[in-house]
Each structure stands twice: as C-alpha cells, then as structure tokens.
Amino acid sequence: MSRSHTDVSDQVGDLSEAFEKEACPLAEVLDHVAGKWSIAVLVAAARGPVRFTELERTIEGISRRMLTVTLRRLERDGLLVRTVYPTVPPKVEYTLTDMARRLHGTLLALTEWAQRHRGDIAAARARYDAANAR
C-alpha cells in the first residue's frame, strides 16, 4: 500500500522473483496466513481479545483440534498473542499483533470477494462438472 498501484506490471515482476527464491518462504508464509482456518481465526480475533470457546462457537465447523493447532501456529508466527489468566476456571485471551492488524484489511477484502463470488464459483463448478460428465 506504500507504493502507488498505477502500474501493476512492475510489482508482478517483483513478486515473480520473490516466488522464485529457493525454499520459497513466500509461499510458505502465505500458506500459513491464508489457510482456511487461519483466515477465519484472524478475522474473528480482529474484534478484540477473544477467548477459546468464543472462537469455537463463532467459527462453527472448526474442530477443537484444528482451532488449537491454528492458534498455536499463528502464535508461533507472531500473529497472535496468547494471554493466560491463572484463575479458576482458566481464562485465555488471544489478541492480534500489530503485524496481523496490518493484514486485516486485506483479509477482509479477500472474504468480501469470496462472499460476492460464491454463487459464480458454484455455477462455474457445476458447468465444469456437467461438461466433464458426458
């Protein structure tokens, strides 16, 4: 967002190079951040500190295990901060880091796009499958 988006081809060139780097860390990072559950968790956690069970109910479809795994990975990558309150019963809150907050707008755009084109995608898929069947 720091650069003007008037000419896109330059950036595409840069990105191609970035993807070319051996060990492809760019693709790896994207895989973590843009994963199915990661996006859901990141978006849900953007409203402020969220608790484990709160996330579990909000995301609906995620299993306990995958929520745990996703949270650990995001914490490891420095996108979430995990705060434990040593009370009874225990209470744990997850908060986005600044780095993650800088990503929030993009994630929002991504989910918005997905919502808007959900129907088109389903239609395209049906068309493709029909053409493949005969």
Add this chain to the structure above:
Amino acid sequence: MSRSHTDVSDQVGDLSEAFEKEACPLAEVLDHVAGKWSIAVLVAAARGPVRFTELERTIEGISRRMLTVTLRRLERDGLLVRTVYPTVPPKVEYTLTDMARRLHGTLLALTEWAQRHRGDIAAARARYDAANAR
C-alpha cells in the same frame, strides 16, 4: 474495495455470520483461492495469457503434478480460462477471468505483506521455538 473502510466492526459482524453458515462454503472458497499454489498461479497469470511451461519455470518449487491440479481446480472454479491451440506442438494458454482479475489487487496486497513481514515471522518463530526448547 467498494465500501469505505472507516468502520470495520460492521463488516466483521457480516463476516462472522458468513463463516457461521453451515457447510461453511466461505472457508471452502477461500481454501481454494488462497491456497499456497493458487496464489502463485493467479499472480503469475495476471501478466496476461501464460503457457504451462512458462508457469512451471516461473513458480519454481511447484511440481508438474501440482501445477496441473491447481490449474484444473482454478479452471473448475471459473477463475482461469484454458485455451487450447490445436497446433504442433500443442499450445495451451491460461487467462484470468474477470472474477479472478477482481481478486488480483487483494492477492498482490497479500503477497506484499508476506514479503514485508517475512523476517518478522522468521524471528517470531525462532523466539517461540527457543522458548519451547527449554
């Protein structure tokens, strides 16, 4: 991008609801579109019609098989158009659909973010692992 992003909380509410829908198609769509290789292919194909081998060289790290699978999935979802020229040797070109082009800016922002924070993420990861080791 169409709406102003001054007040984010409203959209977060919408998205939470979207994620709650049973069968969670939103997460599924995102999983296809935002997958590790999908992003790479989509970004690479944004420069215009691209050929199979061109993609294979550009992305570097992707296997023949995964490139094929990714291309098929993106075509099935209506994000890519596959054009076959019945020449010898055969020539196949992949082009983004309008729907995919509308996603391009977001994908660019995503990869830009990943590039910018690649170091931070590696550092956070090292810190986390060090804390976990002892």
Add this chain to the structure above:
DNA sequence: CTGGATCCGAGACGATACTG
C-alpha cells in the same frame, strides 16, 4: 474452561515414467 494425546482415514504432495 482450555487445552493435550492418540488413532486413523482422506487428501496433499513429490518423483518418476509414459503419451498425443
């Protein structure tokens, strides 16, 4: 309440060999 531990099936992924 917030997880960890384990098992297990399904799909992701890579390597290799073959084809129109």
Add this chain to the structure above:
DNA sequence: CAGTATCGTCTCGGATCCAG
C-alpha cells in the same frame, strides 16, 4: 509442449479420551 498415470510419503483434520 502439455499433460496423464501410478506410487509412496507426509500432513491435514476429525473423533475420542484425558488433564490441569
């Protein structure tokens, strides 16, 4: 050139049970 087919490996992800 642009794939397909097959195989073996690895990870994802759900189910279940256990624990601080």
